[in-house]
Amino acid sequence: MTAPSLDALTLPQGGEVRADGGLWRAMSRAFTANRLAVLGIGLIVVIVLFCFLGPLIYHTDQVYTNLAAANLPPSAAHPLGTDYLGYDELGRLMAGGQSSIEVGLAAAVTASAIGVIWGALAGYAGGVLDTVMMRIVDVVLSIPGLFILLFVATIIPPTLGTMIAIIALFAWLIPARLVRGEVLSLRSREYVQAVTVMGGRGPQIMLRHLIPNAVGVIVVQATFQVADAILIFAVLSYLGFGLSAPAASWGEMLSSGTAYLYDGYWWQIYPPGVAILLIVLAFNFVGDALRDALDVRLRQT
Amino acid sequence: MTGYLLRRIGQTVVVLLGVSVIVFALTHLLPGGPARAILGIRATPAAIAAFNHAHGYDRPVSLQYLSYLNSLLHGDLGFSYTQNQSVASLLAQDIPKSAYLSLLALAISIIVGLPLGIAQAVRRNRFLDYAVTTGAFLGYSMPVFWLGLLLITWFAVDLSLLPPEAPQTATLGGALADPAAMVLPVAALAIVSIASFSRFMRSAAIENLAQDYIRTARAKGLAERTILVRHLLRNAMLPIITLIGLSIPTLVAGNLVVEQVFNYPGVGLLFFNAALRRDYPVEIALTLLGSALVVVGNLVADLAYGVADPRVRLA
Numbered sequence: 001m002t003a004p005s006l007d008a009l010t011l012p013q014g015g016e017v018r019a020d021g022g023l024w025r026a027m028s029r030a031f032t033a034n035r036l037a038v039l040g041i042g043l044i045v046v047i048v049l050f051c052f053l054g055p056l057i058y059h060t061d062q063v064y065t066n067l068a069a070a071n072l073p074p075s076a077a078h079p080l081g082t083d084y085l086g087y088d089e090l091g092r093l094m095a096g097g098q099s100s101i102e103v104g105l106a107a108a109v110t111a112s113a114i115g116v117i118w119g120a121l122a123g124y125a126g127g128v129l130d131t132v133m134m135r136i137v138d139v140v141l142s143i144p145g146l147f148i149l150l151f152v153a154t155i156i157p158p159t160l161g162t163m164i165a166i167i168a169l170f171a172w173l174i175p176a177r178l179v180r181g182e183v184l185s186l187r188s189r190e191y192v193q194a195v196t197v198m199g200g201r202g203p204q205i206m207l208r209h210l211i212p213n214a215v216g217v218i219v220v221q222a223t224f225q226v227a228d229a230i231l232i233f234a235v236l237s238y239l240g241f242g243l244s245a246p247a248a249s250w251g252e253m254l255s256s257g258t259a260y261l262y263d264g265y266w267w268q269i270y271p272p273g274v275a276i277l278l279i280v281l282a283f284n285f286v287g288d289a290l291r292d293a294l295d296v297r298l299r300q301t
Numbered sequence: 302m303t304g305y306l307l308r309r310i311g312q313t314v315v316v317l318l319g320v321s322v323i324v325f326a327l328t329h330l331l332p333g334g335p336a337r338a339i340l341g342i343r344a345t346p347a348a349i350a351a352f353n354h355a356h357g358y359d360r361p362v363s364l365q366y367l368s369y370l371n372s373l374l375h376g377d378l379g380f381s382y383t384q385n386q387s388v389a390s391l392l393a394q395d396i397p398k399s400a401y402l403s404l405l406a407l408a409i410s411i412i413v414g415l416p417l418g419i420a421q422a423v424r425r426n427r428f429l430d431y432a433v434t435t436g437a438f439l440g441y442s443m444p445v446f447w448l449g450l451l452l453i454t455w456f457a458v459d460l461s462l463l464p465p466e467a468p469q470t471a472t473l474g475g476a477l478a479d480p481a482a483m484v485l486p487v488a489a490l491a492i493v494s495i496a497s498f499s500r501f502m503r504s505a506a507i508e509n510l511a512q513d514y515i516r517t518a519r520a521k522g523l524a525e526r527t528i529l530v531r532h533l534l535r536n537a538m539l540p541i542i543t544l545i546g547l548s549i550p551t552l553v554a555g556n557l558v559v560e561q562v563f564n565y566p567g568v569g570l571l572f573f574n575a576a577l578r579r580d581y582p583v584e585i586a587l588t589l590l591g592s593a594l595v596v597v598g599n600l601v602a603d604l605a606y607g608v609a610d611p612r613v614r615l616a
Contacts, residue, residue, distance in 0.1 A: 138312075139319030142599075144591040146554035150576040151584050155330055231444055235558060238446050239573065254447060261450065261465070262458055269454060273447040280442040 030293035037289030043282035047275070051097030060091025063246050071260065074267055081267035084256055087248075093271055095248035100279065103163050104230035110168035111229075112222040115175025116211060122176070123183030124206050134180065141173045149232065153241040163236070163243065167229050175221050182214040216294040223287035227280045234276050250276050309603070313596050320592040321373070324585050325366050338579045339382045373589075379582030381575070388586040391571060397473040399567035403556050406487050407545070410494035415541065417495070418502025419529060422510060433499060440496025445555050449489040449562035456485060467565030476565075486563040490555050494548065501544050505537040512536075539610050546602025549595050 031037050066086030074081045080089035122133035149166060156162045186192060187210060195205055211218075236242050237251025250272040257268030328335060336352040337344065344352075353359045357368065372379075378388040421430045457465035467486045468479040476483065509515065510533065518528045557569035564570065568587060575583035 135315065136319070139316050139323065142316050142550075142592045142595045143320055143323070143588060144550045144553045144595060146557055147572060147584075147588045147591050150572070151324075151327060151588060154576050154579055154584075155327065227442070234444050235446065238444070239558075239561060240577070251444075254444075254450065258450060261453055264458070266454075269450055273444070273451070276447065277439070277443050280444075281438060284438065284442055 028293075031289050034289040034292065036285045037293075040282040040285030040289065043278055044286070047097060047279050047282070048101060051094045051101060054094040055091065058091060058094070060088040062087055062091055062095045062248055065246075071263075071265060071268075073265075080271055081265070083253065083268055084259065089253070089267055089271060092248050092253060093250075093275060096250045096253055096272065097275060097279075099160060099243060099247060099249045100230050100233060100251075100276070102160065103167065103233045104226045104279075104283075106164040107167040107171060107229035107233075108222050108225040110164060111171035111225055112175050112218055114168065114172035115221075116179050116214075116218055118172065119176040119179030119181075120183050120206050120211055120214075123180035124187060124202065124210060130180075134177075137173050137176050140170065143170075145170050145232070146235065149236060150239065150241055153236060158241065158243050160243065160247075163233060167232055167236075171225055171229060171232075175218065175225070178217055178221055179211075179214055182217050183210050186210050186213050216290075220287055220291045220294055223283055223290055227283035227287065230276065230280055230283070306604075309600055313600055316596050317589075317593055321370065321589060322366070324588050325369060328581055328585060329362060335581055338581055378586040381580055381583045383575075383578045383580045384583075388583055391583065392568070392586070392590070394471060395566065395568045395571050398470075398476050398565070399556055399560070399569060401473060401476055402467075402483070402486060402490065402560070402565060402567060403552050405483070406490035406494065407552065409487065409491040410498050411541070411545075413491070414495040414498030415502050415534070415538065417499040419506045419534065419537070421499065421503040422506030423529070425507065430503075434503075437496040437500045440492055441500075443493075445489060445493055445558045446562050448492060449485070449559060452485045452489055453562075465563075467560070467563040469564070469566065471566070486559050486565055489562070490552075490559045493555060494552070497548065497551075498541070498544065502537060502541065505540050506533060509533055509537045539606065542602050542606050542609060546599045549598040550591075553591050553594065 069082050069086040070084050072078055072082040078088050078090070080093065082088055083092065118133060122130045148170060152166045152169070156166060192205060192209055195209055233242065233249065234251035237249040238255045240255060242249050242252055253272040254269065257265060257272070260268060335358065336349040340348055340352060357365060376389065378392065380387050381391060384391060417433055421433050424430050453465045456463045463484050464482040465485070466482065468476045468482045470476055514532060515528060518532050556567065557572055559565070560567045560569035561573045571583065572587045575587070
């Protein structure tokens with residue numbers, strides 16, 4: 001590495017990220033070369049279009065029940081049949097997908113934001129503050145997640161917002177740990193020391209130099225977190241602690257289909273399960289590919 | 302070693318105290334407090350006040366926490382109002398059954414997952430590797446409860462091979478006496494763990510296969526089988542100790558879901574029912590217990606690692 005010019009130092013461009021031609025370019029090159037990543041992105045696009053644009057083309061009533069049309073097998077009028085309340089399963093799959101994707105994305109973003117701030121603060125501050133902050137993470141992390149989630153879910157009335165909040169409330173711990181580790185290793189680098197020598201202050205160093213350089217790790221983790229949040233939301237809904245009726249979710253669809261396992265109503269068991277599996281798989285593929293792409297970038301420098 | 306042990310035990314105690322504070326605080330966030338939860342929505346303010354006074358809920362919160370901690374330390378885990386039984390006796394009844402389910406599933410996932418991972422590493426990028434990797438990806442992207450439902454649909458409903466429900470029994474003996482009914486719950490729990498164990502073992506084995514000791518073993522003409530079992534497995538198994546320690550929270554959570562799906566009367570189902578009925582003393586006790594299991598499990602895993610691998614010095 002050649003010595004950086006004074007200009008580059010006085011005008012920090014978010015650290016070394018852009019100086020070597022691009023985290024993003026190297027990552028996107030490695031990313032698009034990965035077939036599973038492309039498959040994952042494709043799946044996500046298809047599912048999002050299905051859930052959010054589908055209802056505009058395929059109109060169903062997902063609010064009023066119709067017991068005369070309950071538990072109908074697939075037919076021309078109902079391609080995936082109906083459930084025990086007479087809701088059209090295909091339309092419900094779209095409505096349920098909307099809540100699953102919204103909760104997954106929002107919870108992952110919220111958790112990552114909290115985790116990044118917490119971890120960066122702890123890693124940068126060091127000393128007693130670091131110890132106390134990370135000990136808090138240890139404490140919350142040692143509570144089995146599902147137990148505390150069910151516990152909180154019994155206290156707070158379930159809405160889309162509270163679902164996102166309680167899932168995020170217990171999902172920020174891993175990003176916090178990761179970012180702290182990353183910040184600990186970054187803060188001793190020369191370019192950070194250079195900024196310190198030039199009088200850069202804590203918040204500036206953290207926001208403009210440390211966090212931008214940890215962004216790869218954060219994005220990879222956030223991708224996995226979307227998958228996890230969707231799974232957790234499905235479990236909560238399945239167990240009956242999800243959104244209240246008539247709101248739809250994939251977990252709730254499975255839970256109502258369970259009552260008819262012996263009647264062979266396969267259309268109430270397979271579609272929602274496959275939908276959960278596909279979206280979680282897709283985000284896991286993308287996360288894996290991003291991690292490998294980030295690895296490529298790390299190997300090049 | 303003694304210093305390390307003392308420090309780790311000290312940390313464990315601090316973490317558990319922290320958990321107890323969080324859980325205790327949560328119960329005080331309840332709308333109307335425990336009185337409302339127990340007496341129901343139609344209770345009069347006078348009845349609630351009387352209940353609070355009788356159970357000491359009208360004292361300062363800090364004092365309440367201390368007396369709660371005091372009774373905890375005396376082994377008093379609280380009283381379940383909906384089951385009219387002490388939490389300790391409920392636990393004594395259900396813990397053996399849950400332990401049986403979890404340990405059986407854990408043992409099976411180790412016995413299946415580790416050889417699978419090694420086989421993948423040896424046949425890297427061949428058909429077997431791809432097939433198992435695909436299976437593993439599906440395994441940990443699949444919600445456990447859906448897997449359970451599928452197993453019931455296939456093996457209990459369609460093929461009528463196995464009972465759809467776990468043994469309905471109050472005692473561990475009853476569960477032991479009905480192995481056929483345990484197959485599906487154990488399978489549901491094990492399949493998910495096999496996915497993560499084989500994946501982990503695969504990367505540990507690939508790393509170890511590139512090491513000098515394997516080359517030396519090959520150079521001195523050892524049979525491939527001996528190399529894999531005596532050299533590779535023993536070395537690659539070390540990180541598995543840590544993995545088992547780390548997978549305790551997943552096992553505990555998976556346990557809850559699987560017990561609910563198969564209606565297995567263990568600790569998970571106990572917690573699920575307590576959550577449904579807002580039986581807070583049971584919820585609190587089980588959350589604390591689960592956390593203790595996680596923390597102590599991690600401590601034991603770290604200590605076991607030090608014993609299994611003398612190169613790791615615990616200081």
